[in-house]
Amino acid sequence: MNPLENIRIVLVEPQSSGNIGSVCRVMMNMGITDLAIINPHDRHNWDEARRLSCHADTLLDARKTFQTLEEAIAECTIVAGTSARTGMYRDHAKMPRELAPIILDSAAHHKSALVFGREDTGLTNEELAICTHIINIPSSKIYQSLNLSHAVMVCCYELFLTAGSGDYHPPHERSTEATGEIRERLFKAWSHMMLETGFCKSDKLEHMMMGLRRIFNRGKLTENDTKILLGIAKQSSWVANELKNKRPR
């Protein structure tokens, strides 16, 4: 089973309806779908939450509601609570990137929870005591306090990356890298062109080609790249040759 399906995001008494919606979108972006809300107040604007969830409204509709944190994490093995503060009980906090493999390891077989506190006051000491692990999200000490949905984003993003989710494939060049043989054919055509167009004289050619090799080799050259560069050189050589033929002798 995909361990991300075993991750429950728990929001403890979130105050902002918009944040709840944003959290839904972030979760779905990162392949996580199980949302639990602890003790939501009765003034929530669920239309606002739906608007900010965008295409993740199914996840909003499927949310579970609990009266207490204990109930929400009853079936969970790892319970990782987030805290912006350090000190007192929080010295053993870990960064999301450190905890991600630990959480996923457990989530391969058991439900695991990530717990996020109130926007203003976070989690209480009693709630942190229920957590098996504490997460501290790296941030600038100039302004440490992250918006709720951005805190969820960082944690879910680290889990998604660590899970190496089968459903994400980083883009990759379709064209294969050029081999030495192809590269040398390219450089030969450019040498020829530089002489033919009169860009440089033969005594400066070697020096110029060293510069050109450095430019073209700095990034990886694909076969498609070399086709384009080869075509440019050949065309300029052809133009130079045409010109030569048309000049009065």
Place this chain on the structure above:
Amino acid sequence: MNPLENIRIVLVEPQSSGNIGSVCRVMMNMGITDLAIINPHDRHNWDEARRLSCHADTLLDARKTFQTLEEAIAECTIVAGTSARTGMYRDHAKMPRELAPIILDSAAHHKSALVFGREDTGLTNEELAICTHIINIPSSKIYQSLNLSHAVMVCCYELFLTAGSGDYHPPHERSTEATGEIRERLFKAWSHMMLETGFCKSDKLEHMMMGLRRIFNRGKLTENDTKILLGIAKQSSWVANELKNKRPR
């Protein structure tokens, strides 16, 4: 100089005023302060932007406005544009984590830009052509499209972590780890207590202690931890001894 101070976040024609504010907060959370907005429309609600920027309103006030992307990146070396799509010109896109060291390397000496497109349509092909690099943020193919401020969050977070920002120090246990000598003193006290309290008989003691060693050694034990555990064992031993003395002979 701190390379993060050389990073410019460029928003191309953002539609939502709230998103602009959220982006300010996210930037300040991650120690990045230079915001440029390309061609903002004239219906922006700057009060809404200010509300969502929270304590990053100074950053909102200091934003620069440009008519075109060319102007905003004129002084930048690396210009990394984000794109959710792949294919056509985007095959060489890289993940934020891959690009972060490349961007910071350049930002140590030059201004570098991260460019984010419109909420609905992203960056045009013409705008992507101006970029030296393309960033693709990993996301679930079920729902790929990230909210603007969350896309900025992921990119800034990776830069902040890679920069190893001097102003963030991960929490660490203040108490040092317990040495073998201290651990063995602890286990001896627990063996004694388990016998004294009658929890087990001496023929089962070794077996029990193996289990207990496994439990206590699973996580790292600090000196403070051993003091607590030692105290518990000694107290129980004392209670067991008191009881023995009070029993009728």
